[in-house]
Amino acid sequence: MAKCSICGKPAVYVSRAAGLALCQRHFLEYFDRKVRRTIRRYQLFKPREHIVVAASGGKDSMALLHYLHNLAKRVPGWKVSALLVDEGIGGYREYTVKRLVDYAEEHGVEYYIAKFKDYIGYTLDKIVRMGREKGLPYLPCTYCGVFRRYIMNRAAREIGATVVATGHNLDDIVQTFLMNVLGNDWAKIVRLGPVSGPANHPRFVRKVKPFYEVLEKETTLYAVLHGLYTGFEECPYAQMSMRWTVRRMINELEERSPGVKYSLLRSLETAIGILRRQGIGEPSDEEGLYTCALCGEPAAHPICRACQLRLELGIMEVSREKLESLPPEARQMVENALRLAEKRK
Structure with missing residues (x-):
């Protein structure tokens, strides 16, 4: 068994890329430093914020909700709430809704549930069936992604959020980056930074990613150590998406060459800088949104x-x-x- 690089106790986390092994105590300290550094470096939050965590009930968003809920206890100007968008995916979403509700009621976190049925008029399951019957060329993830973002922004604004924090981790971000490269969609790449959203539109709630530099395996371990990861439910539509293939490919590359994911993140940051200098992907103040x-x-x-x-x-x-x-x-x-x-x- 690997020993902690700092104290010599049994390790719960090993990073081959960094040549580092950490026990539970030192892993949690490492995780905290990493997230705080991201918050400071990219100025994700202001002294006074109503932070709404986009909480799906999955491991990443539950880890983020737990982390920010506890951090907010030391920041008097912060209020942290949770918002779950319920697509209406049978045999899946009801379990993650329960996980969020149980956590929120146990820890005294204010939470809101926004349903596809209420905002769109139909569940995602029904929308997917309708799309197939009409012969529309879209995968389920297209409907889900578009309508989730639409509902999240509306609902966050309605409950008075000043910022929405999402649980996107480093793995999510580099997967999306590569998917957009493969699709030659450079305008979308600009929006993959730790802060996204047109600040000049009065109806848009700013989005931030505190786990921007945190690996998926790190958020998973954080969730496990805090008793937040009590089960695994996979969206029944997940394997239909390109992300499924890209995720597997990147994980295989990381296994062969540790550090590939960090290299992809640095490549993304380079690409964002080049695209912004070219005026691609973000409207100017004059043009607006x-x-x-x-x-x-x-x-x-x-x-x-x-x-x-x-x-x-x-x-x-x-x-x-x-x-x-x-x-x-x-x-x-x-x-x-x-x-x-x-x-x-």
């Missing part, structure tokens, strides 16, 4: 992606009067989405 002409939410285009999908699914209606009142570019996007929906009936 669009406000969706249909729902009024922040959008990258005249019509937000959530409304586009709802139009294509046939679960959103636009009256002739409303259509004619839209700006030309927005009207064109709506008409295109309606035509696609009509073709697939």
